[in-house]
Amino acid sequence: MKSVDVDENVVSSSKAAARLRAAAVEAFAENGFGATTTREIAARLEMSAAAMYPHYKSKEELLFAIAYEGHQLTLEWLRAADPVHETPSTRLRAVVGEFAKNQATHHARARVVEYELAALTPEHFRAVAGLRRDVVRLVRQIVEAGAADGSFAVPDVEGVTLAIVSLCVDVCRWFPGGSYTDPDTVAKLYPELAIRLAGAQS
Amino acid sequence: MKSVDVDENVVSSSKAAARLRAAAVEAFAENGFGATTTREIAARLEMSAAAMYPHYKSKEELLFAIAYEGHQLTLEWLRAADPVHETPSTRLRAVVGEFAKNQATHHARARVVEYELAALTPEHFRAVAGLRRDVVRLVRQIVEAGAADGSFAVPDVEGVTLAIVSLCVDVCRWFPGGSYTDPDTVAKLYPELAIRLAGAQS
Amino acid sequence: MKSVDVDENVVSSSKAAARLRAAAVEAFAENGFGATTTREIAARLEMSAAAMYPHYKSKEELLFAIAYEGHQLTLEWLRAADPVHETPSTRLRAVVGEFAKNQATHHARARVVEYELAALTPEHFRAVAGLRRDVVRLVRQIVEAGAADGSFAVPDVEGVTLAIVSLCVDVCRWFPGGSYTDPDTVAKLYPELAIRLAGAQS
Amino acid sequence: MKSVDVDENVVSSSKAAARLRAAAVEAFAENGFGATTTREIAARLEMSAAAMYPHYKSKEELLFAIAYEGHQLTLEWLRAADPVHETPSTRLRAVVGEFAKNQATHHARARVVEYELAALTPEHFRAVAGLRRDVVRLVRQIVEAGAADGSFAVPDVEGVTLAIVSLCVDVCRWFPGGSYTDPDTVAKLYPELAIRLAGAQS
DNA sequence: TATGAATGAGCATTCATTCAT
DNA sequence: TATGAATGAATGCTCATTCAT
Numbered sequence: 143m144k145s146v147d148v149d150e151n152v153v154s155s156s157k158a159a160a161r162l163r164a165a166a167v168e169a170f171a172e173n174g175f176g177a178t179t180t181r182e183i184a185a186r187l188e189m190s191a192a193a194m195y196p197h198y199k200s201k202e203e204l205l206f207a208i209a210y211e212g213h214q215l216t217l218e219w220l221r222a223a224d225p226v227h228e229t230p231s232t233r234l235r236a237v238v239g240e241f242a243k244n245q246a247t248h249h250a251r252a253r254v255v256e257y258e259l260a261a262l263t264p265e266h267f268r269a270v271a272g273l274r275r276d277v278v279r280l281v282r283q284i285v286e287a288g289a290a291d292g293s294f295a296v297p298d299v300e301g302v303t304l305a306i307v308s309l310c311v312d313v314c315r316w317f318p319g320g321s322y323t324d325p326d327t328v329a330k331l332y333p334e335l336a337i338r339l340a341g342a343q344s
Numbered sequence: 345m346k347s348v349d350v351d352e353n354v355v356s357s358s359k360a361a362a363r364l365r366a367a368a369v370e371a372f373a374e375n376g377f378g379a380t381t382t383r384e385i386a387a388r389l390e391m392s393a394a395a396m397y398p399h400y401k402s403k404e405e406l407l408f409a410i411a412y413e414g415h416q417l418t419l420e421w422l423r424a425a426d427p428v429h430e431t432p433s434t435r436l437r438a439v440v441g442e443f444a445k446n447q448a449t450h451h452a453r454a455r456v457v458e459y460e461l462a463a464l465t466p467e468h469f470r471a472v473a474g475l476r477r478d479v480v481r482l483v484r485q486i487v488e489a490g491a492a493d494g495s496f497a498v499p500d501v502e503g504v505t506l507a508i509v510s511l512c513v514d515v516c517r518w519f520p521g522g523s524y525t526d527p528d529t530v531a532k533l534y535p536e537l538a539i540r541l542a543g544a545q546s
Numbered sequence: 547m548k549s550v551d552v553d554e555n556v557v558s559s560s561k562a563a564a565r566l567r568a569a570a571v572e573a574f575a576e577n578g579f580g581a582t583t584t585r586e587i588a589a590r591l592e593m594s595a596a597a598m599y600p601h602y603k604s605k606e607e608l609l610f611a612i613a614y615e616g617h618q619l620t621l622e623w624l625r626a627a628d629p630v631h632e633t634p635s636t637r638l639r640a641v642v643g644e645f646a647k648n649q650a651t652h653h654a655r656a657r658v659v660e661y662e663l664a665a666l667t668p669e670h671f672r673a674v675a676g677l678r679r680d681v682v683r684l685v686r687q688i689v690e691a692g693a694a695d696g697s698f699a700v701p702d703v704e705g706v707t708l709a710i711v712s713l714c715v716d717v718c719r720w721f722p723g724g725s726y727t728d729p730d731t732v733a734k735l736y737p738e739l740a741i742r743l744a745g746a747q748s
Numbered sequence: 749m750k751s752v753d754v755d756e757n758v759v760s761s762s763k764a765a766a767r768l769r770a771a772a773v774e775a776f777a778e779n780g781f782g783a784t785t786t787r788e789i790a791a792r793l794e795m796s797a798a799a800m801y802p803h804y805k806s807k808e809e810l811l812f813a814i815a816y817e818g819h820q821l822t823l824e825w826l827r828a829a830d831p832v833h834e835t836p837s838t839r840l841r842a843v844v845g846e847f848a849k850n851q852a853t854h855h856a857r858a859r860v861v862e863y864e865l866a867a868l869t870p871e872h873f874r875a876v877a878g879l880r881r882d883v884v885r886l887v888r889q890i891v892e893a894g895a896a897d898g899s900f901a902v903p904d905v906e907g908v909t910l911a912i913v914s915l916c917v918d919v920c921r922w923f924p925g926g927s928y929t930d931p932d933t934v935a936k937l938y939p940e941l942a943i944r945l946a947g948a949q950s
Numbered sequence: 951t952a953t954g955a956a957t958g959a960g961c962a963t964t965c966a967t968t969c970a971t
Numbered sequence: 972t973a974t975g976a977a978t979g980a981a982t983g984c985t986c987a988t989t990c991a992t
Contacts, residue, residue, distance in 0.1 A: 158972085173462060177378025180966060190974050192968080197972090201966070256517070257459055260375060300522055301533045309507060312514040315458070320502055331503045338540045360955080382983060392957045394985080399955090403983070562951080577866060581782025584987060594953050596989080601951090605987065660921070661863055664779060704926055705937045713911060716918040719862070724906055735907045742944045764976080786962060796978045798964080803976090807962070 152269075153211040159197040161187055163211070166204050171250035175205055175258040205258060206266040212255035213273035216244060220280055230288030231342045235333035237284060238310060243329035245313035246322075252314030281307055288340055295341030306336050354471075355413040361399040363389055365413070368406050373452035377407055377460040407460060408468040414450075414457035415475035421446060422482055432490030433544045437535035439486060440512060444534035447515035448527035454516030483509055490542055497543030508538045556673075557615040563601045565591055567615070570608050575654035579609055579662040609662060610670040616652075616659035617677035623648060624684055634692030635746045639737035641688060642714060646736035649717035650729035656718030685711055692744055699745030710740050758875075759817040765803040767793055769817070772810050777856035781811055781867040811864060812872040818854075818861035819879035825850060826886055836894030837948045841939035843890060844916060848938035851919035852931035858920030887913055894946055901947030912942050 154160075165186040169178040180201055181191040198204040223240035224233055245252045259267055282303040288294030296302045313328060322328055356362075367388040371380040382403055383393045400406040425442035426435055447454045461469055484505040490496030498504045515530060524530055558564075569590040573582040584605055585595040602608040627644035628637055649656045663671060686707040692698030700706045717732060726732055760766075771792040775784040786807055787797045804810040829846035830839055851858045865873055888909040894900030902908045919934060928934055 174376045174378045174460075176376045176380070177463065179964080181964090191966085192975080193973055195967075195973095258376070261379065297536065298533060301524075302537075304518065304522060304524070305511060305533075305537050308514040308518065309511055311517070312510040315513070316506065316510065320506055322503075322506070331500060331507075334499060335504075335507050335541055338543065339537055341540060381981080383981090393983090394958080395956055397956095397984070578780045578782045578864070580780045580784070581867065583985080585985090595987085596954080597952055599952095599988075662780070665783065701940065702937060705928070706941075708922065708926060708928070709915060709937075709941050712918040712922065713915055715921070716914040719917070720910065720914065724910055726907075726910070735904060735911075738903060739908075739911050739945055742947065743941055745944065785960080787960090797962090798979080799977055801963070801977095 149210065149214065153207045153214075154197065156197065159207075162194055162197055162204065163208050167208055167251045167254055170205065170208070170254040170258055175201075175254070175261040202261065202263060202266070205254070206262055206270070208251065209255050209259060209262065209266075209270045210273070212248075212251050213270055213277070216241070216255075217273055217276050217280070219244060220277065224280065224284075230284050230291065230293050231337060231340075233284045234288065234306075234336050234340060234342070237281065238306065238336040239329045239333045241310040242313050242332035243325045245310055246317045246325035246328045249314040249317045252311075256311055256314060278303065278307055285340060288342060293342055302339055302341075305339050309335060309339070351412065351416065355409045355416075356399060358399065360395075361409075364396055364399055364406065365410050369410055369453045369456055372407065372410070372456040372460055377403075377456070377463040404463060404465060404468070407456070408464055408472070410453065411457050411461060411464065411468075411472045412475070414453050415472055415479070418443070418446060418457075419475055419478055419482070422479065426482065426486075432486055432493065432495050433539060433542075435486045436490065436508075436538055436542060436544070439483065440508060440538040441531045441535045443512040444515055445527045445531035447512055448519045448524075448530045451516040451519045454513075458513055458516060480505065480509055487542060490544065495544055504541055504543075507541050511537060511541070553614065553618065557611045557618075558601060560601065563611075566598055566601055566608065567612050571612055571655045571658055574609065574612070574662055575657040579605075579658070579665040606665065606667060606670070609658070610666055610674070612655065613659050613663060613666065613670075613674045614677070616655050617674055617681070620645070620648060620659075621677055621680055621684070624681065628684065628688075634688050634695065634697050635741060635744075637688045638685075638692065638710075638740050638744060638746070641685065642710065642740040643733045643737045645711075645714040646717055647729045647733035649714055650721045650726075650732045653718040653721045656715075660715055660718060682707065682711055689744060692746060697746055706743055706745075709743050713739060713743070755816065755820065759813045759820075760803060762803065764799075765813075768800055768803055768810060769814050773814055773857045773860055776811065776814070776864055777859040781807075781860070781864040808867060808869060808872070811860070812868055812876070814857065815861050815865060815868065815872075815876045816879070818857050819876055819883070822847070822850060822861075823879055823882055823886070826883065830886065830890075836890050836897065836899050837943060837946075839890045840894065840912075840942050840946060840948070843887065844912060844942040845935045845939045847913075847916040848919055849931045849935035851916055852923045852928075852934045855920040855923045858917075862917055862920060884909065884913055891946060894948065899948055908945055911945050915941060915945070 153163075162183065166178070166183045169183050169186065172178075173182075180194055183204075184191045184193060187193075194201075194204065198207065219240055220237055223236050225236055226233065228236075259270060262270065282299065285294065285296060285299050285303045285306070289296050289299055294302075310332065313332075317325075317328065355365075364385065368380070368385045371385050371388065374380075375384075380403075382396055385406075386393045386395060389395075396406065400409065421442055422439055426439050428435065430438075461472060464472065484501065487496065487498060487501050487505045487508070491498050491501055496504075512534065515534075519527075519530065557567075566587065570582070570587045573587050573590065576582075577586075584598055587608075588595045588597060591597075598605075598608065602611065623644055624641055628641050630637065632640075663674060666674065686703065689698060689700060689703050689707045689710070693700050693703055698706075714736065717736075721729075721732065759769075768789065772784070772789045775789050775792065778784075779788075784807075786800055789810075790797045790799060793799075800810065804813065825846055826843055830843050832839065834842075865876060868876065888905065891900060891902060891905050891909045891912070895902050895905055900908075916938065919938075923931075923934065
């Protein structure tokens with residue numbers, strides 16, 4: 143079902159655990175982690191509130207599993223989408239298209255993953271922050287490659303990298319919205335926007 | 345004391361009320377509305393937990409006052425910063441510079457204002473959403489003006505407007521971060537990024 | 547305005563104090579002492595919640611003033627209505643008529659006076675219980691007189707006394723109710739009922 | 749365990765629920781519903797304050813269960829005690845004896861049932877008021893039967909019915925009191941009093 | 951007297967979690 | 972695994988009362 147590796151020590155592959163994660167994502171995205179009760183998550187699955195505990199030791203562990211899985215999947219997908227031997231422009235288009243599409247398709251999960259990390263334990267936060275840095279690094283390497291070979295005109299590699307990632311991340315906040323309701327529309331527009339930010343010829 | 349108008353029926357100008365809003369902004373930004381307790385807000389001011397209630401009828405009303413004031417201030421500041429009789433490029437630079445700087449300077453308030461609106465009553469949410477639409481409209485008018493006079497090359501007015509606003513909004517999520525710790529640095533970079541997104545000459 | 551003496555050390559005759567008692571009676575009768583807030587009483591008079599305190603030291607003192615005044619008025623009225631030199635039958639009719647009419651007319655006050663005494667301090671309770679005993683004693687003396695002169699046929703003086711008082715007291719619970727909405731109708735029926743309970747010829 | 753039917757959708761038959769009702773009856777009777785805390789009820793059972801909530805959704809629901817059960821039991825017992833094929837006098841004696849004995853024996857529950865209904869939701873109040881009307885109707889039918897066959901001399905069927913019920917209801921207010929401490933003594937006196945109120949020969 | 955703000959104690963209720971089954 | 976009942980610790984909020992004005 144999934145072609146990428148997700149650390150099974152963190153993210154249980156059992157079916158009940160996966161259903162719990164899915165229900166929790168919806169609830170956390172709608173109301174925030176702090177305002178979501180374990181009973182509400184259980185109610186979405188017509189389970190008792192206690193049924194979560196054989197699968198996750200606490201509500202925070204459930205959030206961690208979601209956040210860890212979410213980041214890991216994004217990272218894997220971006221890596222898979224990156225045509226490393228092509229030109230920086232081609233790579234940037236491919237990666238940003240995948241990223242934006244992902245944030246739109248999985249906007250509920252993305253919201254949790256982007257905005258609810260403050261509720262994690264310091265240790266869990268560090269684990270997730272590591273993956274998050276890897277995502278930024280992936281984009282930065284492309285921007286750097288373009289700056290190096292002159293195909294991009296960037297005043298500031300870090301600023302432009304930050305902006306490109308920022309643009310993609312924020313998709314989960316507003317999508318769906320305005321006339322954008324199809325992830326593919328976003329996936330078409332965003333590579334062009336990234337190219338402009340990078341100051342590439344096209 | 346304040347140079348812009350904020351609706352005093354919503355946002356009390358009393359000193360105690362203002363201190364409560366400031367303390368709540370910090371707490372909500374750090375932990376989210378749902379995970380913040382009224383006791384925690386009071387503790388930041390060394391007040392009793394009950395002292396909030398003569399000023400705000402509920403925690404939600406406090407959030408509303410913050411969100412309403414925040415949006416209204418942003419809107420007023422953007423309007424004040426917009427040199428309406430200049431070229432679209434000049435206007436875009438000015439407005440985006442102000443917007444980005446604002447989101448950086450007041451990143452705690454901005455986080456509350458951008459990410460905690462789901463906790464509002466439907467009625468309060470609508471009131472805030474109205475102001476939010478006005479902000480987008482202000483940016484869109486500039487993008488449209490540039491598209492109309494040919495100074496911008498936009499494939500899609502709505503998409504580009506959304507992206508520019510999105511870029512500015514997301515500043516509050518990551519700022520301060522990376523090597524960016526001064527709002528003025530952001531205020532210098534972001535107009536250039538917006539100009540690129542708009543496909544303007546300079 | 548009133549022709550009977552009420553202890554002014556307990557029941558202030560100031561106008562504001564009297565208005566507070568009247569508002570409190572309504573509130574206590576509707577919701578019970580425990581469920582009534584000082585704010586609710588004040589709200590009925592469009593006063594601030596603090597405005598009660600110059601007049602009554604506490605909510606309990608307000609209840610005491612009401613209960614004391616209520617009992618004292620009842621006692622005075624019954625004494626005034628009792629034609630002590632007439633036959634027991636005539637006296638019983640007169641006293642029960644007055645008692646029943648009173649409980650009907652002032653059913654809100656009577657409810658407070660009859661059912662909310664548990665909230666009084668022990669000392670205050672004792673003061674009110676003394677007046678309450680005087681009311682029963684007044685009725686008992688009439689029943690005893692009728693039993694002594696053979697005009698009443700009572701199996702048990704205490705039981706019949708208790709029943710007559712009980713019947714009158716309970717008026718405040720149900721009045722107005724059924725087709726009884728005029729205190730005078732009650733005042734006509736109840737003397738006949740008391741006469742029957744006393745086993746008098748008529 | 750119980751020989752009469754009580755609606756189990758309203759009044760849970762679980763043991764813990766029944767113990768809660770019993771403890772709440774004592775507390776409400778002593779202090780009134782409004783002045784009784786959920787903690788006090790729990791403390792009487794040496795339970796935690798939260799232990800009530802799996803059984804009753806709120807303090808008001810607990811009151812409703814008590815009031816509904818109380819009225820239903822009274823109604824069933826009166827019906828069971830009514831020898832419908834005997835003379836009105838015999839029936840009145842039997843029903844009033846049962847009623848008075850009941851109000852004396854269960855005076856705590858009766859107090860709650862008679863005096864605390866104002867705290868019910870309108871909907872719950874209506875449900876209880878329906879049962880209450882059935883009790884009055886039962887007594888009225890006997891009084892009417894006696895008036896119809898000439899065995900009672902009633903000036904006013906409604907008034908006499910009201911008085912008989914009133915006399916019985918009020919038992920819970922004063923019992924135990926005076927020299928009356930045994931429900932059976934009340935059960936002996938009250939039928940005679942009712943007979944007198946009804947103007948019956950015996 | 952009267953008030954608005956403040957407070958300590960307390961309220962009904964909910965929470966995440968545990969545990970016996 | 973899953974559950975219903977239970978619990979200790981909150982949670983948002985209210986209460987009677989006080990106090991400076």
